Amino acid sequence: MSARTLPLIATIVIFLLAYLVCYLQFPAMLSTRVIGNLLTDNAYLGIVAVGMTIVILSGGIDLSVGSVIAFAGVFIAVMLRDTGLHPVAVFAALLAITTAFGAAMGGLIHVLAMPPFIVTLAGMFLARGAGYMLSVDSVPIDEPFYDFLKDAYYLMPGKGRLTLIGIVMLLSVAAGMVIAHRTRFGTSVFALGGGVQTARLMGVNVGRTTVLIYAFSGFMAGLSGIVFSIYTASSYPLAMVGTELNAIAAVVIGGTILTGGAGYVFGTLIGVLTMGLIQTYIVFDGSLSSWWTKIVIGMLLLLFILLQKGLLRLDIRRRAGAA
Amino acid sequence: MLLTIRSLTKTFPGTLALDAVDFDLAAGEAHALLGENGAGKSTLIKCLTGAYARDSGNLHLDGAPISPASTLEAQELGIGTVYQEVNLLPNLTVAENLTFGRQPVRFGMIGQRAMRRQAEELLSGYGLDVDVRRDLGSYSVAVQQIVAIARAVALSGKVLILDEPTASLDARETEMLFDVMRKLRDRGLGVVFISHFLDQVYEIADRVTVLRNGKRIVTEETAGLDRLRLIEHMLGRELEAQTAEGAQQPAEPADPSARELHFEGIGRRGKIEPFDLSVGRGEVVGLAGLLGSGRTETAEVLFGVHPAQVGTARAPEGALDLSSPRAAIAAGFGFAPEDRKTDGIVADLSVRENIALALQARRGWSRPLPRAEQNRLADEYIRRLDIRTSDAEKAVGDLSGGNQQKVVLARWLAMNPRFLILDEPTRGIDVGAHAEILRLIEEVTRRDGMSVLVISSELEELVAVADRVIVVRDRSHVAEFTGADIAPDRIMRAIAAPDVAAPDEEAA
Structure with missing residues (x-):
C-alpha cells in the first residue's frame, strides 16, 4: 500500500465505519431513500468540490466558488424573471460567464505570479458584489421547467429517489476522475502540484494549464449554482457563504493532500458523502444541535491533516532507512 | 566532434x-x-x-x-x-x-x-x-x-x-x-x-x-x-615556485596548553568523520581540501548547522553546547558561510541593519539595540573594513561582492566572537578586497586574540594567513602542518593522497 492510496483507503474506511455506526443506531439509515437524499442534498457541494479537487491537486486554492454559486443563483433568477429566456439558454450563458471568470483568475495567477489565495480572494468579493448588483433581495424562481427538473428522478429499489441533480453530481465526479487521472491535462495538474519548476522543466505549459484549472473550477462552480438553484428554487445573494471552505474540507477529508500533487477525485465524493452523513445522523437523532456537524467535520479534518503528516514522516523515515 | x-x-x-x-x-x-x-x-x-x-x-x-x-x-x-x-x-x-x-x-x-x-x-x-x-x-x-x-x-x-x-x-x-x-x-x-x-x-x-x-x-x-597534476590544475598552483615562499612563514611554536578551544571526537555520520581539533587564542587555523571533501561540513558541525552526533567541545570555562547555530553563537562562535548571497547577507536590509543583525539576535527581541549604538557600530566597521558604500543605509544587495563579504565579516566582528569560522572568505571578490580581508584576519587575531578557522581552496591564501593548516580528504581530517611545513606543495600532496603518498607529512 503506497502513501498515495492510503489516505483514500482511510477515507473509505472511515465512511463505511461511520455508516455502520449510524446503521447500528438507526437501522432505517441503510435504505436507498437515505442514500438518494444524501446524493441530492449534497449535489451542489459534490460538484463544486470536484472543481476544487483539481485546483488543490495543482497546488492551488479557489476561494471564489461560494460567491460564484450565489452569483449563479441570482443571475439565473433575475434572468428568468426579467428576460423570458429559456432556462437552458440562461444556464449556457451562466456557465460561459463563470468559466471565463475562472479562466481570468487563472490568467492573473500565472501572469502576475500571484498566490492563488489572494487572486481568488479578490474573485470571491467580486462575485459576491456582482450578485448584489443584480439583486439585493431573495428572488424566487417560478418556472415550470424548474419544477420538471426538480421532480425528475429515477426510482431506485426501496423507493429511494435518485434525482436528476444527484445524477449530475455523480456524472461530474466521473468526469473529474477521467480528467484528473486519465488525460494529459490531468497529468499536468499533478505535475504542477509536484513542483512548478520541475513541471516547467518537464515541458508543462504552465500558463495554459493554470488557466484551464481555474476555468474548470469556475465551470464547476457555475454548474453547482444551477444545481443549487434547482434544489432551492430560489436565489439569495448572501447564500453559500463559506461553501468554498466546505468544499476544501471535503477535498481534504477525501484524502487529497492540501499542498497538491496527490489525491483522488473519487475520494472527494466520499468526503462529501461523509460530511452529508454526519448531517443526516444529526437529523435522525433529532436532539443534537446542528453545530455538531461542524465539530465532527473539524475533528475529521484534523485527523486527516495528522494522517497526511504522519504518512509523510513515515515515508521519509522509510526512505532514510532504505538509503 | x-x-x-x-x-x-x-x-x-x-x-x-x-x-x-x-x-x-x-x-x-x-x-x-x-x-x-x-x-x-x-x-x-x-x-x-x-x-x-x-x-x-x-x-x-x-x-x-x-x-x-x-x-x-x-x-x-x-x-x-x-x-x-x-x-x-x-x-x-x-x-x-x-x-x-x-x-x-x-x-x-x-x-x-x-x-x-x-x-x-x-x-x-x-x-x-x-x-x-x-x-x-x-x-x-x-x-x-x-x-x-x-x-x-x-x-x-x-x-x-x-x-x-x-x-x-x-x-x-x-x-x-x-x-x-x-x-x-x-x-x-x-x-x-x-x-x-x-x-x-x-x-x-x-x-x-x-x-x-x-x-x-x-x-x-x-x-x-597524474592525480597531483589534476589537483594543481584545479587549485591553480605550480609546485616548483612554491617551496621558497612557504619557508617565509614565521614558525609559531604550537603550544597545546595555551589552546583555548578543544574539540574531541566531533563528527556526524555522512558529513564528517570524528576529528580532534584544538584552537589557541589568536590562532588562525586553515582548512584545506577539495570541494566536497568535508571542509564546509567541518565548519557546519562546529557551528551547529548540522550538529555533531558524537564528541565534545570544551572551553576553559567548561563544556560548550554546539547543538544549534543559536547555541554556538551563545558560546561565542561566528560563522561566515561560503555562499553569502543565500546564507550570509540579507540583501534588502541596509549595511547598518546587516551589521547589527547578529548582535541583535544575541540580545533578544526584547532589548533592541539603540539606534545610536547601531550607527556607531556601522560607522566603525565601514571605516575599519573600508567598506565602499555611499552611506550606512544603502541596501547590502547593491554593494559589490567584496563589500558584501566585508559586511558579513563586520557582522561577526561586531559580536566580538572568540572563534570565527570563515568559509571561503575571499571567494568571488577582487584582488584588492582580497588582500584587505587577509589583513583584517591578521588584525583581529593578533590584536583582539580572536581565534579563526579559515576554509579556502586557494592554497596561497592559507599559506599567507594560517598558523596551522589541516587537510581534509574524503570526509576526514588526514594531515596537519605547522610552521615551516605549511607549503602549498605539501598541502597539495596531502590532498592528492592516497595515490601520491607522502607519509612523512601525515603527522597529524
Whole structure:
C-alpha cells in the first residue's frame, strides 16, 4: 500500500465505519431513500468540490466558488424573471460567464505570479458584489421547467429517489476522475502540484494549464449554482457563504493532500458523502444541535491533516532507512 | 566532434563567469568537467542548455551551429540534462514521468497499458527492476536518477549532461549509475559528467576538462593525467615556485596548553568523520581540501548547522553546547558561510541593519539595540573594513561582492566572537578586497586574540594567513602542518593522497 492510496483507503474506511455506526443506531439509515437524499442534498457541494479537487491537486486554492454559486443563483433568477429566456439558454450563458471568470483568475495567477489565495480572494468579493448588483433581495424562481427538473428522478429499489441533480453530481465526479487521472491535462495538474519548476522543466505549459484549472473550477462552480438553484428554487445573494471552505474540507477529508500533487477525485465524493452523513445522523437523532456537524467535520479534518503528516514522516523515515 | 564550444563568454554584473571557454565532446565519450566552486562549471552547462543566454561564442552540435534559448529547446536539439536534484516528479508514477508530454492518447484519454509498455521499453537496457506503475518517489535516489537519465536520453539522445549525479549516492548505487553511463557511451552518446569526486572521474571519464575562475585550464586524456597534476590544475598552483615562499612563514611554536578551544571526537555520520581539533587564542587555523571533501561540513558541525552526533567541545570555562547555530553563537562562535548571497547577507536590509543583525539576535527581541549604538557600530566597521558604500543605509544587495563579504565579516566582528569560522572568505571578490580581508584576519587575531578557522581552496591564501593548516580528504581530517611545513606543495600532496603518498607529512 503506497502513501498515495492510503489516505483514500482511510477515507473509505472511515465512511463505511461511520455508516455502520449510524446503521447500528438507526437501522432505517441503510435504505436507498437515505442514500438518494444524501446524493441530492449534497449535489451542489459534490460538484463544486470536484472543481476544487483539481485546483488543490495543482497546488492551488479557489476561494471564489461560494460567491460564484450565489452569483449563479441570482443571475439565473433575475434572468428568468426579467428576460423570458429559456432556462437552458440562461444556464449556457451562466456557465460561459463563470468559466471565463475562472479562466481570468487563472490568467492573473500565472501572469502576475500571484498566490492563488489572494487572486481568488479578490474573485470571491467580486462575485459576491456582482450578485448584489443584480439583486439585493431573495428572488424566487417560478418556472415550470424548474419544477420538471426538480421532480425528475429515477426510482431506485426501496423507493429511494435518485434525482436528476444527484445524477449530475455523480456524472461530474466521473468526469473529474477521467480528467484528473486519465488525460494529459490531468497529468499536468499533478505535475504542477509536484513542483512548478520541475513541471516547467518537464515541458508543462504552465500558463495554459493554470488557466484551464481555474476555468474548470469556475465551470464547476457555475454548474453547482444551477444545481443549487434547482434544489432551492430560489436565489439569495448572501447564500453559500463559506461553501468554498466546505468544499476544501471535503477535498481534504477525501484524502487529497492540501499542498497538491496527490489525491483522488473519487475520494472527494466520499468526503462529501461523509460530511452529508454526519448531517443526516444529526437529523435522525433529532436532539443534537446542528453545530455538531461542524465539530465532527473539524475533528475529521484534523485527523486527516495528522494522517497526511504522519504518512509523510513515515515515508521519509522509510526512505532514510532504505538509503 | 559531436559538440564543440568555441570561446564561450558569459558575464554577470561584476564578474566574468566564463572567459572564452573552449570545450569539445566526442560521440561515445565520457567527459568529466572539473573545477572548484565558482570555476564556471554550472555556468557553462547552463549556457549550453539555454538556461542562460551567452554573451558571445559559438556552439556547434553535429557540425551545425545551435543557439538554444531554453532547456526545452536544447532538449529538442539533442542535449539532455540531469541535475543533482532529480528533476522529475516524485508524486507521479515512473511511467508518467518517463512518458510525460508524449503519453499515448486515444480519444483524449491516456492509454494506461500503452503508456506502461512505452515506459517499460524506455527503461529496458538500464538494468532496473522497477514497477513503472508505482510512484517515482517510492524508489531510491539512484533509481530516480537513472529514470531521469532514461527520460533525458529518450528525449534528446545525443548529448547527456550529468550535473553531480553521484552526490547523494552510495558506492553500490554509484556503480549502478556508472554501468548505465558506460552503456550509453558505448551507444554513441556524448556524456558530460560533473563531479568533484576524483576517484569517480578516473573510473568513468575518458577525458577531463578543468575550469578555474571561468577559464578553461586544460583538457586531457584521463589515463595519462597524474592525480597531483589534476589537483594543481584545479587549485591553480605550480609546485616548483612554491617551496621558497612557504619557508617565509614565521614558525609559531604550537603550544597545546595555551589552546583555548578543544574539540574531541566531533563528527556526524555522512558529513564528517570524528576529528580532534584544538584552537589557541589568536590562532588562525586553515582548512584545506577539495570541494566536497568535508571542509564546509567541518565548519557546519562546529557551528551547529548540522550538529555533531558524537564528541565534545570544551572551553576553559567548561563544556560548550554546539547543538544549534543559536547555541554556538551563545558560546561565542561566528560563522561566515561560503555562499553569502543565500546564507550570509540579507540583501534588502541596509549595511547598518546587516551589521547589527547578529548582535541583535544575541540580545533578544526584547532589548533592541539603540539606534545610536547601531550607527556607531556601522560607522566603525565601514571605516575599519573600508567598506565602499555611499552611506550606512544603502541596501547590502547593491554593494559589490567584496563589500558584501566585508559586511558579513563586520557582522561577526561586531559580536566580538572568540572563534570565527570563515568559509571561503575571499571567494568571488577582487584582488584588492582580497588582500584587505587577509589583513583584517591578521588584525583581529593578533590584536583582539580572536581565534579563526579559515576554509579556502586557494592554497596561497592559507599559506599567507594560517598558523596551522589541516587537510581534509574524503570526509576526514588526514594531515596537519605547522610552521615551516605549511607549503602549498605539501598541502597539495596531502590532498592528492592516497595515490601520491607522502607519509612523512601525515603527522597529524
